[in-house]
Amino acid sequence: MIPLKYLLDHKEEVIQRLKVKHFDASEIVKQIEEKNVLRKKTQAETDAKLAELNQISKEIGSLFKQGEKAKAEEQKKYTLELKDQIQELQHQLSDLEKQIDELLVFLPNIPHNSVPEGKGSEDNLVVRQGGVTAEPNNGLPHWDLARKYDIIDFELGNKITGSGFPVYKGKGAKLQRALISFFLDEALKAGYNEVLPPFLVNEDSGFGTGQLPDKEGQMYHVQTDNLFLVPTAEVPVTNIFRDVILNEEDLPQKYTAYSPCFRREAGSYGKDVRGLNRLHQFDKVEIVVIEHPHRSYEQLEQMLLHVEGLVQKLELPYRIVKLCGGDMSFSSALTYDVEVFSMAQNKWLEVSSVSNFENFQANRLKLRYRDKETKKNNLCHTLNGSALALPRIVAAILENFQTEEGIRIPDVLKPYTGFDYIK
């Protein structure tokens, strides 16, 4: 949520920059402005009346003490009238506040200056590319390999739960565990603190990171307890900092967490969602950083380097793209995607998304730091990224490293898997 004050102080700028996200904010901003003028006026009136009531109440108290009962009763009558007026004003005020909030929630985050124009993924900007040559190898796609080596069973998952819930078996299961450990260890080395958060969150947390109220359909909802299965560890981890005021010198706060991720997303059908490409449950290691506003873009680059290091160590061909306005998420100011090339599918698979949300999330979370100089509380910047999501990494490993002897395991993973090949 864009902070109200910032929005009103930078109206034209916000409207201009939201156009990069193909969002026309002019009407909403106008409404917010009008309602805010009314809100201020209403609050001033309400506060004045409340002050009067408080004053009279004090007087009544001392009148009673002095035994001047008649005078006190007189005053009481007047307060009845006052209270009616106050009640009316307070209703108006809370209505206005609610209306402003509802409008504010509609506005996507302001994209960073460097965000390229564009409609969709085809307009994203390739920042750099790395790893061994990215070419199709005419190999088997991972869903065939999974069956060949009996390491991932999609049909069995269908039977137990439904589509999008595969069963990993034998070396396939071990490979999952290996990747999770590898990713966590790498994050630890890079200075992130490990946490293992709850996998169900309450409504407040869903609201804090922006899944609620409008993206409710993307999460699995446990109705009896009104809890939500986490769509990413970002939700529980970022909410550690809900309603928190940090000292300036405590920034940055760097966290990493593994969690299974549950996503209902209906999505499209066909090749894009085959096999491991899109699942309802998958595993991911996430990195989350709370940073000083002055340093958040430096931090974003650091996080990107960390993620890049992971795909490099896994020997996968990759590229980094900066998302264009049209392809960015609602709450992001700048996002890099890291994609690995799948040789058998002959396409790029998104394995990580690293974003700076600036103060958009922090505003909802009420996550602030105390400025050392001014002693004022300012909103922090929040950033996060996948480091990494497992399924597409597994897909790429299977497809890119298939040999006649079996699937070759990248060197860095061997200490974790305990085997060199999946045969």
Next chain:
RNA sequence: GGAGAGAUGGCAGAGUGGUCGAAUGCGGCGGUCUUGAAAACCGUUGUACCCGCGAGGGUACCGGGGGUUCGAAUCCCUCUCUCUCCGCCA
């Protein structure tokens, strides 16, 4: 699941209808003293919004929501959470 107790500022903890945004202690910050530090002493120390160029003033907040009252941290209702005991259990 059954029975009981409780939720107050960064923490501990007092406050059972007006003098309470809230005693006191600890912690934090500033200062005096000291070569420096500690101790001691003095001062200061919540958040948000509104009015004001500013100085300053106002309002709200004692787990959440609602009610009684001229007036609520304090009384009533309700929800959530925590603790203790019993039961069950990885």
